[in-house]
Amino acid sequence: MLDLQTEVDYRSIVEEVLDVEAGAITSLKEHLDENIDKAIEMILSTKNRTIITGMGKSGLIGKKIAATLASTGTPAIYMHPSEGLHGDLGMVTSEDTVIALSNSGETEEVLNLLPSLQKIGTNLICIVKNPMSTLAIKSDVVLTLGRFEEACPLRLAPTTSTTVTLALGDAIAVALLKKRNFQPEDFALFHPSGSLGRRLLMTIDNLLAASKKSPMVTESCTVKDALFEMTKHGLGATCIVGEDGTLQGILTDGDIRRAMASGEDVMDQTVKELGNTMPITTQADVLATNVLEIMEEKRINVMPVIDENNKPLGMIHFHDMMNLGI
Missing domain, CATH: 3.40.50.10490 (Glucose-6-phosphate isomerase like protein; domain 1)
Incomplete structure (x- = not known):
């Protein structure tokens, strides 16, 4: 010893x-x-x-x-x-x-x-x-x-x-x-499971498949209905669609809180009255890193994902990307 x-x-x-x-x-x-x-x-x-x-x-x-x-x-x-x-x-x-x-x-x-x-x-x-x-x-x-x-x-x-x-x-x-x-893209190709690979290779459709969040209400639904939809998907926001299924806007829990803080009785209002009719959107084939940059620049937490016909495919949240290391 x-x-x-x-x-x-x-x-x-x-x-x-x-x-x-x-x-x-x-x-x-x-x-x-x-x-x-x-x-x-x-x-x-x-x-x-x-x-x-x-x-x-x-x-x-x-x-x-x-x-x-x-x-x-x-x-x-x-x-x-x-x-x-x-x-x-x-x-x-x-x-x-x-x-x-x-x-x-x-x-x-x-x-x-x-x-x-x-x-x-x-x-x-x-x-x-x-x-x-x-x-x-x-x-x-x-x-x-x-x-x-x-x-x-x-x-x-x-x-x-x-x-x-x-x-x-x-x-x-x-x-x-x-x-x-x-290049970094080449490195990511050889490291698809790493954080760099996720940042450089993951597109929004990959993110949608992982999160499976697609809250959606029609224009005639009430804010109360929208709250139930938000709670169901745990997202704090929902897409608003017209009769043809196209995106007409989004409603967030922030929109509801701000309206209530002003003294409005909003629960029986329609989502069309309260929602944002010009939301920033993205498409499924866009790189998640590019979308993350937009969300950080615009200071938004949620973004609808639409197809070529302006129909929502789902909704992504800022935290979803952060949790995946993007």
């Missing part, structure tokens, strides 16, 4: 680690050369996929780099070196680019992949600390991490090395993203 030290200044240790790793990332810029351009151009020209491989902590970083590349427009997957040696090399083709991660450049499992990768004819980029390592010598493009010490006081646990590798992977992904002119 390990002996616990009696007094440890946690904050100073954390600050020291952050300083060491931040300094290593900053100094990495001094080690960049033409090989970074070659590596990025090689990935850009890859006809199939970019395959990341690495053992241990480097493998974990490799998984994250592959995920970042894939989500920003560069098809990429992670291949475990040991699994590669037992059949997963079958996923590698001559039209792929392999990025091998190894701090030492001498990781046995990674080196054992090289004869097969050479026969397959894939491009090989390595990210290593030692530019004279076996992996570096046998790679097409070598990206070196520079000189640094691990932040662990034993100088053994992968800490600084993994942080610097991850930062370099992120930088490559961003460079590729910019070159491909990758």
